[in-house]
Each structure stands twice: as C-alpha cells, then as structure tokens.
Amino acid sequence: MVTNQFLTFVFRKKPIEDKYDEISKQLEIKHTEWEKYWENYDMELNDASEPEFDDVISIKWWKRIDINILKTLKTTLLILIFTVVGCGYEQKLNGNYSTCLNGLYAELYIENDSMQSATSLSWISNKRKFKIKNDTLYHLYFGEFSDSVKAKINYIDIDEFELYYPKDSVTHTFKRIKKEIDKKATYDEFWNGFYKRRINVDCFTESEKYTKLKNYFGEENILIDYGGKLFNEVQITHIPTGTVKFGTKHKTQLKNAIFALEKLKLEIKPSDLK
Secondary structure, eight states: OBOOOOOOOOOOHHHHHHHHSSOOSSOOOOHHHHHHHHHTOBTTTTBOOOOSSOSTTTSOTTTTOOOOHHHHHHHHHHHHHHHHHHHOSOBOOOEEEEEEETTEEEEEEEETTEEEEEETTTEEOOOEEEEEETTEEEEEOSSSOOOEEEEEEEEEETTEEEEEETTTTEEEEEEEOOSOOOTTOOHHHHHHHHHHHHHHTTOOOHHHHHHHHHHHHOGGGEEEEEESTTSOEEEEEETTTTEEEEEOSSSSHHHHHHHHHHHHHHHSOGGGGO
C-alpha cells in the first residue's frame, strides 16, 4: 500500500502580508531544479542537503512569523476534515495493471513492495522490489540487466496511474485489471488469459493487425491493389462476394490496408467466409 504524504503549513494571512508585503496570486515551483536535486539524493543514506534555490516549496515560510496557535489550529482542523472527507488520504497501488504502448502490451502485478511484469513478447520477469519517495518510483530494470531505474509516478485516479521514465522519455499509463488473475494457473493457462486480456484492449502492432485481418478472410480470398502518386492508397476486393473497400485517408500502405480490411470485416457476414 502506498500513502501520499504532503507536508502542509497553515498560516494566518496578516503575518504573511506583513513579511512579504503581499500574497502572490501565482506561486512558482521550480520543477527543473527539483529534478536535479532528487537526482543527487542518496536514497540509501536517506540524507540530503537543503535546496540551494528558492521556490514555494523550499522557502521556510514559518521563520520569524508570529502565530496565533488557537486560530491556526481551528483553521487546520477544518482543512484536514475537508481533505480527508473530500479527497481521501491514500492511494492503494496493490493489484494488477495493464498498459499498451505502440502495440506492445504489458501487465504489471504489484503486491506490497514488490512487482512483476509480463509482456506480449511472451516474457515474464522475476519479482522486483520497489520504493516510492515523494513522486518517484525506484525499481530494478525489467530485463537482463540489474540496473536500477526511476520513474515519476502520477496518480490519475484509484484505478489508473502513469510512470514517466526520464532516461527514455517514455510514459506508460497503467489501468487496473478488474478481473482476478489466478495465481495458481499453469503456464499455458496464464498466457491464454494474458492473450485474452490483450485482445480486450486491442493492443497490437500494425503488422499484427494486418496479418490478423488477412487470416480472418483467408489470404486466398482477398485481392489487394495499390494506387495513388505514392502507391499508398489501397483497394481490397473480397473475391467470393465481389465486395470492394478502399483505404485512402492515411499516409502509409499498411494503415490504409488495415482501414479497408476493417471496413470489409464490418460488411462481410460470417457465413460468407465459408
């Protein structure tokens, strides 16, 4: 279970105005400086020097400010009540998630402080330990190497989150798999279930979609002609029925062929495939 923790300071308006002359309508967070700061943060030592830059987070707002404890406590209690009741106070990350990126389907299985991944390349990783500090998730690379990697974590809602990997400039969006996955499944049972879940989210590369559609009709039953100045426009004829569909809206042959085959699939009855 992961808990979001936010350090919150509550002050009366007047002392802040006295110290800073006014309360700015827009407060700056220097994200680039904070990225550099956390890159140099030693997670094992759990120690870091004070930031050398000023922004809304790093400024010590409480220094040399007189605080009316009773008034401030009353305000703080009200804020806490609305925060807990209105927004909830924690994000539960445990569970099974799926992601799709450029036709590559993957699943992530999270339990307490470890996670495991399986991909449509018919590969499943060993379990990896992970840690979350602030908005960054640290874990070992899912592959042959044991290098540690880090990703910025963004909670979208209770069933969805994003992981952004700065090193590769790649963002993966993970959505919770609502259907339970049998942990006692055999090897074949696991991958059969995996493939069905992949079909449900329609996560395939263009080449895979094209091959799948051709196999649906039977390659011997379709005739493909190319045209246009760049020969990227496609005309597909279903030979048994004489039905013709065109793909012209995309820049590549492959996308236009997929578009035409999908239109053909919507029109041809299953009985016409026999």
